[in-house]
Amino acid sequence: MAAHLSIPTVDLHDITDGDPAQRRAAAEALRAGFGEYGLVYVRSHGIDAKLLDAYYDGFLRVTAKPEADKRKLARPAQWYQRGWTPPNTEQAVAGGGQPDFKECYFAAPMPADADCALTHPEIYADNVWPDGDDAFRDNYLAMGRALHAVGATLLRACATALGMGPAAFTAQIEGAPHVTRALRYLPLDAAQAERGILWGEEHTDFNLLTLLPGGRFLDPSGVRCPPPDPGSGLYLRTRGTAEHPEGHMVHGRPPEGCIVAQVGQQLEILTGGTFLATPHVVTAPKTPGYSRLSCAHFVHLHPYRMLFPMEAFRTPETVRAYSPPVLAGTYDLKTLVDIHLAPASALDLLGYRHYDRLTEQRAVHRDA
Ligand SMILES: O=C(O)CCC(=O)C(=O)O
Numbered sequence: 150m151a152a153h154l155s156i157p158t159v160d161l162h163d164i165t166d167g168d169p170a171q172r173r174a175a176a177e178a179l180r181a182g183f184g185e186y187g188l189v190y191v192r193s194h195g196i197d198a199k200l201l202d203a204y205y206d207g208f209l210r211v212t213a214k215p216e217a218d219k220r221k222l223a224r225p226a227q228w229y230q231r232g233w234t235p236p237n238t239e240q241a242v243a244g245g246g247q248p249d250f251k252e253c254y255f256a257a258p259m260p261a262d263a264d265c266a267l268t269h270p271e272i273y274a275d276n277v278w279p280d281g282d283d284a285f286r287d288n289y290l291a292m293g294r295a296l297h298a299v300g301a302t303l304l305r306a307c308a309t310a311l312g313m314g315p316a317a318f319t320a321q322i323e324g325a326p327h328v329t330r331a332l333r334y335l336p337l338d339a340a341q342a343e344r345g346i347l348w349g350e351e352h353t354d355f356n357l358l359t360l361l362p363g364g365r366f367l368d369p370s371g372v373r374c375p376p377p378d379p380g381s382g383l384y385l386r387t388r389g390t391a392e393h394p395e396g397h398m399v400h401g402r403p404p405e406g407c408i409v410a411q412v413g414q415q416l417e418i419l420t421g422g423t424f425l426a427t428p429h430v431v432t433a434p435k436t437p438g439y440s441r442l443s444c445a446h447f448v449h450l451h452p453y454r455m456l457f458p459m460e461a462f463r464t465p466e467t468v469r470a471y472s473p474p475v476l477a478g479t480y481d482l483k484t485l486v487d488i489h490l491a492p493a494s495a496l497d498l499l500g501y502r503h504y505d506r507l508t509e510q511r512a513v514h515r516d517a
């Protein structure tokens with residue numbers, strides 16, 4: 150662990166209402182944070198702590214339901230992009246077959262785009278809500294929208310920090326399949342804790358920008374508690390250097406009142422690696438019985454946008470590194486297969502699907 154590494158904090162007020170010196174400082178913090186760590190802490194974000202508590206309380210009401218009721222909220226045919234995801238479903242690409250020890254919920258905070266719902270039905274599916282719990286739905290949507298607004302402000306500031314017009318990124322996110330996820334990392338038994346099982350394997354997020362308003366540990370009786378040991382929680386890996394090619398593992402522990410913003414693969418690709426998707430891992434405590442709640446809002450690129458370094462970031466090296474260009478919606482599909490949320494057969498959607506017609510015509514020809 151590298152205690153000397155310090156992740157920059159960006160104050161949203163400096164971005165929206167700051168004087169020129171404050172704006173310059175915020176831009177520098179974004180370039181350093183997203184360039185070296187793939188992560189910044191965000192202050193003055195406007196996320197209400199009471200809303201976050203209510204959001205987690207609602208999610209706990211869902212996770213406390215009997216398994217049979219939760220299965221009714223699961224949508225495997227939508228690649229689990231809505232409703233409940235059972236434990237042992239998602240697998241990080243780096244995880245080598247070890248599924249994550251978590252159950253999740255997915256909902257889209259913004260109304261679905263009708264055209265995209267035809268071309269990408271799974272990632273634009275209708276939300277799923279448990280009956281009789283309007284508070285769960287309302288707090289969930291309010292949290293997703295509030296986090297999304299923070300993401301949009303940061304993306305505008307990122308664009309100017311990188312010398313582009315303020316809308317260079319946000320013009321590409323309108324109507325995109327943004328999704329908010331609630332996570333509950335499951336209590337480990339003594340043998341699992343002993344084996345050092347990870348709650349969430351090391352991965353990089355595949356979207357544009359991720360907002361994390363802050364996790365909550367619960368003790369074995371379900372009461373909120375501080376991290377049970379200093380090694381548990383969210384860790385990120387910094388960019389490798391000649392001296393430390395493996396990078397450093399840094400504890401993602403925001404200063405009081407701050408939230409976390411993280412670069413995803415789509416932003417790395419658009420910037421040709423100037424901003425780096427953060428590898429991160431969620432480690433479980435060594436003591437059995439503890440659980441952890443978390444929330445992540447994923448800001449996505451519009452599915453018809455090209456994933457390829459934007460003009461300002463195109464060099465022979467970045468073009469080679471991030472080729473071939475691919476539509477963001479196609480990339481989403483491929484990644485959901487890679488992390489085992491979509492079945493491998495989903496890849497068949499990318500080829501021509503009407504060979505049957507020729508087969509039938511040839512059969513008619515033969516029989517005639
Ligand atoms: O639980 C966390 O803090 C991180 C969640 C996460 O990495 C994800 O949902 O992609």
Ligand SMILES: [Fe+2]
Nearest residue numbers: 352353354429
């Ligand atoms: Fe993640």
